[in-house]
Amino acid sequence: MTGPVGELGILPRVDSAALRDDLCSRVDGEVRFDAGTRGAYATDASNYRQVPIGIVLPRTVEAGAVAVEVCREHGAPVLSRGGGTSLGGQCTNVAVVIDWTKYCHHLLSVDAENRTCLVEPGIVLDELNRQLSGYGLEFGPRPSTHSHCAIGGMIGNNSCGATAQRTGKVVDNVGAMEVVTYDGLRSWVGPTDEPELSRLAAEDGRRGELYRGLCQLRDRYAGLIRQRYPDIPRRVSGYNLDALLSEQDFDVAKLLVGSEGTLATVLRAELKLVPRIEHKATLVLGYADIADAADHVADILAVASPLQLEAIDDRLVELMHRQRMHEESARQLPRGGGWLLAQYGGDSPEEARDRAREVLAALHKRPENDDVLLAEDPRLQEKIHAARESGLGVTAHPPGLPDNWPGWEDSAVPPDRLGDYLRDLRALFTEFELDHPSIYGHFGHGCVHTRIPFQLTTALGVRGFRRFVQRAADLVSEYGGSLSGEHGDGQARGELLVRMFGPELVGAFGELKNLFDPGNRMNPGKIVAPCRVDEHLRLGPDWRPRQEPTHFRYPDDGRSFVRAVGRCVGVGKCRQHSGGVMCPSYMATLEEEHSTRGRARLLFEMMRGHEDSPITDGWRSTAVRDALDLCLACKGCKKDCPVGVDMATYKAEFLAHHYHRRPRPAQHYSLGWMPLWAHLAGQVPRLANAALHTPLVSRVGKRVAGIAPQREIPRFAPRTFQRWWRQYRCPESAVPGDPRTVVLWPDTFTNHYHPHIARAAVRVLQAAGFRVVVPEQALCCGLTWISTGQLDMAAKMIRRTLRALRPWIRTDTLVVGLEPSCTAVFRADMEELMPDDEDVRRLRRRFVTLAEILTSHLPGPWSPPQVHREALIQTHCHQHAVLGFGPDVELMRQIGLDAEVLDSGCCGLAGNFGFEKDHYDVSMACAERALLPAVREAAPDTVLLADGFSCRTQIEHGSTRHARHLAEVLAGALG
Template sequence: MTTTMRDVGSLDAAALTEALRRGDCGEVAGDAGRRAQYSADASNYRRVPLAVVFPRERQHVLNVIAVCRRLGVPVTSRGAGTSTSGQALGPGVVLDFSRYFNRLLALDPRAGTATVQPGIVLDDLQRAASGHGLLFGADPSTHSRCTLGGMIGNNACGSHSVAWGRTADSVLQLEVVTYRGTVLRLGEMTQQEIEEAIAAGGDRGRLIGSLYRLAQSNLAVLRTGLGRFPRQVSGYALEHLLPEHRFNLARALVGSEGTLAVVLSATVRLISPPPARALVVLGFQDACAAADAVPALLKHRLLALEGLDHALTDIVTRPETRAAIDTLPAAPAWLFAELGGACDELPSRATALAETARQAAGFTGSEVITDPARAQRLWRIREDGAGLATRLPDGSEAWPGWEDAAVPPGQLGSYLRRFTRLLKQYGLQGAVYGHFGEGCLHVRINFDFTTEQGTAVFRAFVTDAAKLVAAHGGSLSGEHGDGQARSELLPLMYGPDVISLFEEFKNIWDPDNGLNPSMIVRPLPIDGNLRVSPHRTPLPLARPATGFSFRADDGDFAKATRRCVGVGKCRTAAHRGDVMCPSYRVTMDEKDSTRGRARLLYEMTQGEVITDGWRSTEVRDALDLCLACKGCGADCPVGVDVATYKSEFLHHHYKRRIRPLSHYTMGWLPLLSRPAARMPRLVNALTSSRLAPLVKRLGGIASQREIPRFADETFLTWFRRRTARGEGPRGPVMLWVDSFNNHFTPEVLKAGVAVLENAGFRVRVPDGTQCCGLTWITTGQLGVARRIAQRATAALAPAVAGGVPVVGLEPSCTATLKTDLPELLHGDDDARGLARATVTLAELLVHHAPDWEPPRTEAQSISQTHCHQHATSGFGADAELLHRMGIDNTQLASGCCGLAGNFGFERGHYDVSVAAGEQVLLPAVRSAAPSTHVLADGFSCRTQIAQRTDRTGTHLAQLIARALPPADTSA
């Protein structure tokens, strides 16, 4: 009996959620917050599901299918939600496999195979395989968070598909379940196996029989219309039903975008990588010239051939990535060519490759990159392309929608030139990059979805672009799938006979249309369900009188939140030197990711799912575990800054309302510390006595935390009664006296004075007792923060105007002076001047005293980069200074320490705070040799280390000061 899909708009989300819970379907969520988080992926589209399910085991998936079939509710499978085409969105139930259903089931090194659940992240599989000298061939740029199930759904490819093919080329077997509940194991089939299956009957036999008859009746169409070149991904891969492909139903299912069956497990092929690799960077006068060179370069047996132009690199602001870009050969466009093989053969092959490139018109130069670390930094530019390209150099928004087309490589130059002319014809711009070696281009375009005219231009442009691709024998999708973005355009690429076959193929698998309906066949319009649309009127709070200026987003809070385009880099659990997102790495929950929080905030501005605006408890709860580490501001390719968004939200959420206790105690800590500093022994005795639990309870402090002890004497008291040392030939420097070091660890500031005076500076401090306002900012008390910040900028303005640098020793306060105050003090010239004048100790010594010789001290150290420094200044100057001192330093890829100012002290945050520290930092500290220095400039970092290990952290200033001659130190 055929089930008719019901109108999901008439179904109650609460009733569906209850039915799924009764049906033993795993973790089920139907609340507004969760539905809002899953209303978008990395595409232009928005569809709010009725419920989200996180299956923990195979039976849960089968139960979900059974409940949804009974109720007539559609099911959409989702991995990491990084799809740019909209196929990870659905109006019914979204199945998120990534959180729990993500195990490696088996790995056979001898056979070179692995069996996995669909939610496993590619990097997790790669780590397991690398232990046996193996890897999975397809490697999309989202490898740190994309799942194998999602890769199977889209037939993902990646940079190395030139050598190792698409996901389909590595899939051996699939275990799947249809919407009607039939479980099948799919793979190659011989003629005898096909006949036996048909003879056996049952659901499996009937399905295989129908598919076999479909193939046999259309052999000519399958051979001529499909599988013409490697990146022909659009539509269904029916060519795998051909006899010469051994009727491979597993590969035919790859790229079907969850419209045919739900994957329960996959067995995939692993390969042995070459023993060595070499990266050759080739410069060209423009991307079209680079495209023309591709066919000749492919003769060199490349592992990868990726292209990008200056429009992409011009967008980069992150210090480390910017530094890597600055080392590229001077050119407007580049090809990254990677060779693999034996070490002794690579130099000659690289030379031959460069010589071939030299014969190409428009070639400007080449460089062979031999340093693996530098090569990795350059590859990272390419990996971050999908995020970087969403904001053009002028700050305008750019969108997917036409960013995945592919043509045969020999047609790439012609296609790119005509495509560039088409952009100009429509008055559009976009940064081009992609897999040039396989003719696949990615480009994000500055469509204007906020107006009727702009949306009409979008529709007209992608229609003409589809015709252009078809004229070059190409594919609308080269790896990201069709989804809502391209399915409607498929008739422009395929004739009616192929489209008819696609519909029949879908009907055989899913006659009830219950799996991801409206994708590939019977499509939705390409301009429907747009996330940003002139038909959607945001709430007035989209442009409120914000505490921060949001200058980069035209003062529009909604525009700021929609910076998140869903590429999901914040969802990585791997530690590659990034900070974001510490709480997600602990909970592995979408709501705790940068993306999940940005999605909720954007939905809040729209008022459709999140209906109570700034008072939203869903948004408040999602932001609760945000550490305000600022990591996303640097690590997110689009610069989503949830720390600032959180402060803004808390500012409005608690306006004229009672705040959490911690906002009054830790938020006002700089002022509360002043009376405490007059009687530190009494205060310390109280906070360490039997009354300490009561003090913590009244202060909203986690019971497990030790309250830091106040110093017997503040730094300011000490400094104002001392006599300066030296003549200060380099002139004055203003030392920022932060509240943390001033009241708790004055020895850090004293060490800073000793180092600065030894380097030839005359140390000054601001008049009075100043504060940057950080604690008020993080707790969303922006009115008070603004007044505090105004006092600080006014106190420093004369020195800044006189060209005096301001050096900060506490990274969180330094970052506040550099980034937060200009945003908080709208249009204030003093704040902007202060931001430009503020430097870290290492930056001052390296850039303002380059001839100063730091004391040599042959030693080893490990260093924890404060997350705010990571986000604003980077570690480059520190690394150089340590090198000059003779320190053998290891920079830990540990992300945030987990304490993060008030976060780790607040009641309810202790477990997440500690778990974040335990991922890398704390184990590294415990395992370090006793003679190894543990460098940590942040007060929070040192506190976390002291409270969770038997070691203490050392500030860089202290390390240098201790190595100075005794007569030169006053610490």
């Protein structure tokens, strides 16, 4: 195996097996050279892809230093990686990747008086600030990836984010760092006064040699550095040679910030902190277009310094509407075609508001103007800024439009020249026939974000891409700007640095690299002796993936599974540690391959678009199977992923092919065929319960069925709901076409296990004026067959259901679902399996939840019963991801329920997942993260609401409490 060729030479061949063995024997950590792990780390959030040699997850920073030592002994390149969210390609390489995020993520100490803290490189920014909140402090720079980016990666990229308007870049917020070089020099570095510098340079040994070389480099290039380095807030490109100047205190820590792991490995960092600002107000100002908005940045900055000064354009808003994302925020925007978002802070809400009003007055505007929005509500402000942060995801794969890619995503110019730069940049788009890319970004610092519809799968398109970035680099240099204002150079801009800095300073970069890493082993091919901008593309003209027939039709992806799995752009939101539903297995394991992104990467590699793909056995791949095994199929990613990756569907597709004409795991038969077993048991429920809960029979049965021994098999109800319905005398007949008629869907879980919920729903629907009908034959949505990848059987079940419901479907009769997971099949999976079936489309439109029918489809006036109690709500994942929970919240408001909706994510049971023998620990880890502690702490008279069968089962398994369905609460309130 050889690395990139550059001025620093060809990397040697590495004996991977011997390297792996030494790492395993000497490093306290996890060492993985398997195909699956290598495939998961082959890309970051950029256009680039390089398969690593192997991955090391050190348990301590000392172990990480040992890993570097072992790699040096084998001549292996090293890539130190955080969250892997960069758009520049610096987090992908043919190297040993050291991932710090699983174990080395501790806040080591806090000095509140001096406003500093000491951290390990793997700690995530939001988690750090959560731990600092008790001190009233925070680490200031906050990229849009704040929920999952690691401090080590932020140091490597010199990250910024919107809050850099107030706090500056990471380089402005680092006090000192402990680093280790490739040749083993381990030292703390930071600002150095002249006496200390003289002492260090006089030392014998490696450290003295390094400091002497740095002094000589400074003396040789000081004049050129002062002349050629742009004096702008967002110069992130190139090495920070200016940190060696006397006016910068010869600060080697600042020198290493933004070096992208090409010079040294960061082990610990001392960070400077700032006080938290609790009270904020946001001004949203509308202008004719985005360039006009940019023209007014200097006017705003001249009045008062905002905490943030962001911008979005009309194209971004259009794409939000097209994808039904952040629509509420978009509707709040004032009149305009380009908007500036200026946020101000204060010690009180009034002080923040007054600062915003002061700016308005200086601009001769008033809050009531139609081109002005003054947002004081924290929730509204959060939504507006979240919409701006979503720019990358919203612009990546817009439906009906070409895909957009990074490549020129964060250039920066002087803020007072930003408007003219944008006009010239848009003219360049037009010249290259790049249709109207969205422009947004950190305009207070002159930093511009955009994703562009480059054609990266043809030779002609790649040549156009290369020519465009060369021209764009010349353009930004003419404006005195920086190629990168946030994401660094990596491979995306390394080759272009000479256009910005000139050959002399680029030569100085090479000298600096040679001082720290003379063998070119630290993240080679980035910044110095860089790979070409059009090399190692994730797509590229040689990309030839296999297009094979699939069960799901992927109607939103051109009916292409390849395009569906290619949705993942690597932004890494699925790696967040808390909040939302996505991705429960990553939150439990902190494993890349158990994140939505990692799984999408492996599926991408599985399609064999590149000859060097580590996944060589296609649908039969055990590596892909193992990565998908811990996917709970919660569908959280379908909603939470910025680009709408639907891993539950991809998993079902993979399992269908993987086990085609092969024996399946026992649980695919026991749990996947559960509707059939439930139907049979429903004929003799007492006998079935007795057999399944006899200790010896239960133990043997669970072992044979692949069920976790810790789980109690749910008991069948003595009488199914359908059997009760046949004996129930309905007071009024229900006929198709009558607007008062509603079909109540008898899903397997409710029908066989919790029929009291369906009976409660009948009572509530009838009280609301509906005439209820219930299908009397055994029907199923196919959910359990879908989740286990038995898609032919699932399709058969759906077709049977369609035949039975046809009289109701074709008269537009509403069908009410009580179990969220089954309802989601009718609202999503069914159409993805059969997008051309008109009955499928009709049923999807008319299949509603209980809350939806009671808030939006009442046949006449109805006053819902009043409850007036406190409630704790566990939202089912499919309610969150597919159905929407707004109607439930509205109905609970109407009945007077004081509801706290938990931000607990997936309960962890997730249908069959939590019952399977190898998943129990992960299942319970998901539940213990937030749900079960909240349940245990709830007051005894607090109503626990959980519409999902899985959620209720998990709550009862992990606590002494019993959760209820909304139908039960409503029926109980009827008296």
